[in-house]
Amino acid sequence: MSDTEITFQSGPVTLFGSLRLVAGPDRKAPAALILAGSGPTDRNGDSTLLEGDIGTLRFIADILEEQGISSLRYDKIGSGETGLGPYEIDEIADLGFNTYVDAASDGLDFLAQQPGVDADRLIIVGHSDGAIVALAVATASEGARVSSLALVEPLSIRLLDLLTNQIHGQLDAVVGAGQLPVELADELRVALAGAVESLRTDGTVPDDLPEPLRNAGLVYANAKALAEEDALDPVALAAMLPAGIPVLTSCSAKDIQIVPSDVAALDDALSHTSLTSVRMRNASFVLKELGDEQSTGADYVAPLPYSDEFAKPFAEWVRSLT
Known part of the structure; x- marks a missing residue:
């Protein structure tokens, strides 16, 4: 299924993204908002700081589609077609991190309004820093609209x-x-x-x-x-989630950016949820299969296959939500 190019508004910013719907108005299906990590990372998980195809978020959208889940991913401000929006470069310092949280919240509202989307089964999948955005949205006053969370290679400490x-x-x-x-x-x-x-x-x-x-x-x-x-403590936010909400966390022993012991502490704070912990041996931070090699960061853009260690348990978790 091909992506549909869309835009949605968050304050004065027009965000550009890709909507992938798996059902029509006559059948409602769950849908996921996919959030990028830190830096100028676009809807696919590619970064202007690295030349080459990373594609982590597109890979996640593909898995979701295979399991009958619609999705929305978008170029956050500072990346892709969204760029700086209406701002000049010297105005970016005034925006702050809450700009990204607001955009995610508005993106979730946009997704919920699409034909064929079951607004009672909205998932947020956050990669890296996207996980802290996911937690912030899910624990906000209107966070009850979030039915489940996947925190993929998540920022797990302040x-x-x-x-x-x-x-x-x-x-x-x-x-x-x-x-x-x-x-x-x-x-x-x-x-x-x-x-x-x-x-x-x-x-x-x-x-x-x-x-x-x-x-x-x-x-x-x-x-x-x-x-x-920094004011958003992942462990404190995790403890605020509703009891029993389905949550998935993932981390890999070869991830050079996320420390497994930090994710373990996050899991402890999620003990009151319905938690699935995915622990991988050979996946990189961007979910590519490293085999016997170690990650150096250069492998992020290497033409490596995506990790079955992630894909299989993530797909199984997604199936459990449908």
Whole structure:
């Protein structure tokens, strides 16, 4: 089945997307909103930062279609045909992370209104940062319209905690390789702690951060988005979900961006839901099959098959919803 090109509004932004309907007005079917992760990631899961086909979100839409589930995926602001919408580049700093949450909520409303969609069986599938958006929408005051959630390679701890862990890991690696003096690494750690405190206290980034931290995204233009996303604690949001709601989480031992122990803690917070945990050995962050190889990030755009370790249990979970 081919996609239908659509647009929907979220505030002043026109978002461009792909709607895939599996049923007509005479038969109602469940439908899923598919949400992209961080950065300039479009409706298919492709990024302008990487040349090549990633296609993770299109792959998920294909699985959903095979199981009789309609879907909507879209180019979030900053990506694809949506681009910056009505904004200039210097206005992006004023938007914040809640812009993405609002867009997802409006996308879900748009999906619910389509012919053949059962508005009582709406699923959100969030990949990476899309998972925190999914949780935010599902736990909002109007979140009762969400009947189930799939949190795929999800951000499972607060954003600035994840960023801190990643930067500490990078510093440990370069110090261990003799590429950076311990003293300079310690200075960067102190500066990082100060930046996190500043973002959590008043939503600002210090002007005098060292260049390596600015290169990691700790800059004025990102401050509002970083602070707003960090305020969303995945574990706390998971605990707020209704008892018994079907939820799927997935993670892989070879994912270089998501830590399985963090997802395990998220699963603990989801113990009151009807939880399905998918644990993979050889899938990458973008759900491609790595085989015996390790992920480096370059494999995201490699012409690798998508992971059966994900596809089979995800399809089984989806079938259980119909």
